[in-house]
Amino acid sequence: MGAALIASAAHAEDIGNAEAGAEVWDYCSGCHEVGQGAENGIGPHLNGIFGRPAGAIEGYNYSKGLIREGKNGLVWELDKLNAYLENPKALVSDTRMSFDGLETQEERDDVMAYLRQFSDNPQNIPEAAPTARAHEVVLAPEILAIVGDPEYGEYLATECTTCHQIDGAYDGIPSITHWPEDDFVVAMHAYKVKVRPHPVMQMMAGRLTDEEIAALAAYFGNLE
Amino acid sequence: MTLNRRAFIGTGAAAAAALSAPHVKADNHAGKPKVVVIGGGAGGATAARYIAKDSKGAIDVTLVEPSRMYYTCFFSNLYMGGFRELSSIGHSYGGLAKGGVNVVHDWAVGVDRAAKTVTLAGGAVLNYDRLVLSPGIDFVDGAVPGWDVTSQNKMPHAYKAGSQSELLKAQIESMPQGGTFAMVAPPNPFRCPPGPYERISMVAHVLKEKNPTAKIIIADPKAKFSKMALFQEGWSNHYDGMIDWIGSDFGGGNVEVNANEMTVSIDGEVTKVDACNVIPAMKAGRICELAGITEGNWAPVHAATMQSRVDENIHVLGDASAQGDMPKSGFSANSQAKVCAMAVRGALTGSKVFPAKFSNTCWSLIDTDDGVKVGATYEATDEKIAKVAGFISKTGEDAALRKATFDESVGWYAGITSDMFGS
Numbered sequence: 001m002g003a004a005l006i007a008s009a010a011h012a013e014d015i016g017n018a019e020a021g022a023e024v025w026d027y028c029s030g031c032h033e034v035g036q037g038a039e040n041g042i043g044p045h046l047n048g049i050f051g052r053p054a055g056a057i058e059g060y061n062y063s064k065g066l067i068r069e070g071k072n073g074l075v076w077e078l079d080k081l082n083a084y085l086e087n088p089k090a091l092v093s094d095t096r097m098s099f100d101g102l103e104t105q106e107e108r109d110d111v112m113a114y115l116r117q118f119s120d121n122p123q124n125i126p127e128a129a130p131t132a133r134a135h136e137v138v139l140a141p142e143i144l145a146i147v148g149d150p151e152y153g154e155y156l157a158t159e160c161t162t163c164h165q166i167d168g169a170y171d172g173i174p175s176i177t178h179w180p181e182d183d184f185v186v187a188m189h190a191y192k193v194k195v196r197p198h199p200v201m202q203m204m205a206g207r208l209t210d211e212e213i214a215a216l217a218a219y220f221g222n223l224e
Numbered sequence: 225m226t227l228n229r230r231a232f233i234g235t236g237a238a239a240a241a242a243l244s245a246p247h248v249k250a251d252n253h254a255g256k257p258k259v260v261v262i263g264g265g266a267g268g269a270t271a272a273r274y275i276a277k278d279s280k281g282a283i284d285v286t287l288v289e290p291s292r293m294y295y296t297c298f299f300s301n302l303y304m305g306g307f308r309e310l311s312s313i314g315h316s317y318g319g320l321a322k323g324g325v326n327v328v329h330d331w332a333v334g335v336d337r338a339a340k341t342v343t344l345a346g347g348a349v350l351n352y353d354r355l356v357l358s359p360g361i362d363f364v365d366g367a368v369p370g371w372d373v374t375s376q377n378k379m380p381h382a383y384k385a386g387s388q389s390e391l392l393k394a395q396i397e398s399m400p401q402g403g404t405f406a407m408v409a410p411p412n413p414f415r416c417p418p419g420p421y422e423r424i425s426m427v428a429h430v431l432k433e434k435n436p437t438a439k440i441i442i443a444d445p446k447a448k449f450s451k452m453a454l455f456q457e458g459w460s461n462h463y464d465g466m467i468d469w470i471g472s473d474f475g476g477g478n479v480e481v482n483a484n485e486m487t488v489s490i491d492g493e494v495t496k497v498d499a500c501n502v503i504p505a506m507k508a509g510r511i512c513e514l515a516g517i518t519e520g521n522w523a524p525v526h527a528a529t530m531q532s533r534v535d536e537n538i539h540v541l542g543d544a545s546a547q548g549d550m551p552k553s554g555f556s557a558n559s560q561a562k563v564c565a566m567a568v569r570g571a572l573t574g575s576k577v578f579p580a581k582f583s584n585t586c587w588s589l590i591d592t593d594d595g596v597k598v599g600a601t602y603e604a605t606d607e608k609i610a611k612v613a614g615f616i617s618k619t620g621e622d623a624a625l626r627k628a629t630f631d632e633s634v635g636w637y638a639g640i641t642s643d644m645f646g647s
Contacts, residue, residue: 100631155578158274158562162555162583163639172635199615200585200599207581207601207612 015078016106021114024107027099034118042179043097049076050119054092061178063168065094081115082108089170098174136190143189144182146214153219156212159204166223177223184217257283257572260342260352262332262511264289266296267358267541267557267564269320269644274565276324277646282573286326286350288342291386292316294645297416298554299637300385302589304393305426313385319647332359335515337535354568357523357532358541358557359509360384361415364521367505368408368481375483379500382423383415395499396427402437403498406488408479409444410503413522415543415552417450418598420503422588425455428463429591440467441497443490445477450551451588451598457619458590508544522546527604528580529567530560539564548608549600556584558640563604580604587633593623595630 025034031043038045044060055062055070062070069092074080084091085108087101102108157166160176168177176184190196191205192213205213261272264287272287279285293314302308317327328350334343335355342350363381365372371379382392396405405427409420424442431438440463448471449455459467470476475491481502487494507513507521517523517532523540524533525547532538541564542557550556563580570577585599600614617629 151576152578155562155566156581159559159581159583161639161643162558163585163636165639165642167642169638169642170635171638172631172633173639200597203599203601203613203615204583 015116016109016111016113018110018113018117020106021110021112024102024111025114027102028111031097034115038118040180042183046115047118049081049115050078052076063092063094063096065092065096078112081112085111094169096168096170096175096177098170100172136195137186137193139186139189143210144185146210148181148211148214148216148218150215150218150222152212153215153217156208156216157219160216160220163200177220179217179221181214181217181221184221185213188213188216257353258351259283259285259354259356259568259572260350261285261287261356261358262289262342263358263360263509263542264291264294264317264320264327265358265360265542265557266298266554266640266644267543267561268356269294269317270558270561271356271358271539271541271565271568272325273320273323273644273646274562275568276320278565278575279569279573281324283569284326285324286328287317287320288328288330288332288344288350289317290329290331292329295385295389296554296637296641297383297385297419298640300382300389301419301423301426303385303389304382304396304423305429305589307426307589307592310390315641315645315647317645319645323646332511333514335511335538337515337537340537353537353572355515355538356541356564356568357509357512357515357517357538357544358561359511359544361506361508361543361552362510364505364507367410368479368502370481371408371483371502371504375481375502378483378486379481379502381503382501383419383503383506392499392501396430397434399431399435399438399498401435402439403435404439404441404495405431405499405501406441406443406495406497407501408481408488408503409442409446409449409476411445411477411505413552414503414506416586417551417553418455418586418588421449421451421455422590423501424467425458425463425588425590428459428466431466432463438466441488441490441495442467442469443476443479443488444469444471445479447472450586451596451616453619454596454617455588455590458594458596462591462594506543508540512540512544519546527607527609528563530564531567539568548602548605549611550582550584550602550609551586553584553586554640555586556582558644559583560609582609585636587629587636589630589633593627593630595626595628595633596621597629597633 032046033039034046038047040060044057053070054074055066085102088095088097088099163173164176168175188205191201194202259275261268272285275283276285293316296313299308299313303310321327331345332342333345340352380388380392382388478491480489486497488497508518508523512518512523517534523544525540525545530539532540541560543552559582566577569575582602585597587595587597589595596617598616601612602609603612
């Protein structure tokens with residue numbers, strides 16, 4: 001309790017080095033946005049994360065685990081966030097956050113200091129540049145506009161579920177369920193043109209057409 | 225094939241109506257199409273699960289599998305190396321049963337293709353409209369002179385996971401200090417091409433810790449093997465001087481064993497060994513032979529549907545099939561099962577059939593956190609399943625990448641087993 005009180009009163013500079021934290025943030029920024037104009041993406045935006053109950057952002061499709069823990073009273077105070085960043089699954093067993101955790105306390109402190117800047121007074125966010133992600137590949141609007149066929153997506157998806165679990169569980173292979181369709185499409189095209197490095201994914205994406213990528217995005221984005 | 229297909233497409237609308245309103249179909253229960261799947265591994269379990277799940281009750285699915293607890297061959301080497309508990313690679317069939325599959329623990333002992341029935345050892349006779357055979361492998365009689373099934377307690381094959389894996393692990397761990405472990409490797413084609421060499425790595429890992437002066441000999445009837453450069457680099461990095469691989473160029477194919485004497489003769493030179501893993505030449509699981517759908521050792525199939533080339537009402541999956549370019553692996557069987565499930569549903573209920581896509585990735589562990597992988601994508605041609613593109617880990621990769629590859633394989637294991645067993 002004492003720790004939680006200290007946490008809510010804490011300033012960024014008491015937690016760690018926010019400037020170093022901006023670099024640690026690179027691990028997070030593939031899925032999360034923070035700062036001016038931050039929106040929900042693959043993960044929820046993290047403006048005002050400190051002091052917010054888990055699973056609380058309206059309009060973001062959380063895992064059952066985070067909704068459950070939020071109902072159980074989990075609030076993102078310093079100590080809880082630290083535990084989550086160290087080993088997400090240890091704190092919330094069925095989170096969809098596909099991240100193994102930050103091993104060192106220094107990294108966790110620094111990234112929390114970085115995040116802390118966007119929390120105290122959300123209406124008074126410092127004059128930092130918006131961190132909304134630059135897209136890895138620039139896609140023509142007509143590619144993003146393709147409406148995917150979810151039935152085709154369901155068949156194509158069987159090729160993905162040999163590794164990626166359909167319920168979004170993470171055991172070493174990232175969750176791909178409930179992503180915003182645009183993020184899914186951009187990620188797959190990034191593999192296809194080999195901007196993203198993973199050889200298996202380059203190979204899998206490499207033979208998918210624009211329509212097939214859209215079909216997969218529609219299917220995985222709208223799973224029950 | 226053409227006639228059946230046309231007839232079923234003709235009833236597609238009715239079948240679709242039945243899908244959305246299963247009670248309409250209930251009063252026509254006798255007419256519900258029946259699928260029997262033989263073998264509950266990566267091919268059979270996946271096919272049974274997907275046909276039951278995606279047909280939403282419109283198809284009766286029965287899975288015949290003798291084991292109540294299935295131990296995956298993939299990751300059984302990691303058990304031998306001490307990286308996994310045996311219980312962590314065991315799976316029951318409750319998830320499939322809950323998913324609507326009628327799971328029957330029995331042996332299939334006969335197929336009557338004219339009557340479209342399967343006879344079980346317990347005496348039951350099952351009718352089918354489509355039969356899916358995914359029985360895995362059996363060993364070719366007399367493939368390794370001196371070895372037969374009565375020798376497998378002294379010289380285990382450990383190539384069907386479970387009691388054999390436990391036995392071989394125990395024998396490795398009780399070798400005398402400075403003793404010799406021998407492996408007789410199989411000729412192509414065989415289940416899990418990198419499997420014997422990952423196993424050697426795991427045996428070396430155990431011996432390095434417990435018995436560092438022990439030796440490992442591999443008698444191999446092949447001149448090269450899967451991921452050879454990666455394994456040989458890893459063996460020299462981690463287990464320098466411990467492993468002696470004798471390929472066919474050096475007489476590795478000229479082997480005889482004596483299980484009572486615990487000796488292995490390689491190209492005429494007899495060696496006394498303390499543990500010996502004999503992996504004989506393989507063939508399709510015997511039920512394929514009994515069904516009369518094999519040519520040589522394997523059951524040839526059409527790539528687009530995995531239908532037997534001998535009988536259009538039978539599909540063959542995984543190791544037992546002769547399909548073309550895919551390696552015999554759990555990943556391949558799982559991939560083929562999804563193509564098969566779609567084709568079976570299409571034929572029996574008129575559901576939409578999309579072009580077949582196949583893929584495979586095989587991860588191997590060389591030592592702690594030193595994982596490598598190889599993979600490819602495939603498509604169906606008239607002749608075979610044909611390779612489209614592939615990749616392989618590179619020699620000299622850094623430790624972080626190798627660890628990431630291993631971590632990924634652990635994630636894949638969780639993924640494929642939940643995809644197979646639905647739990």
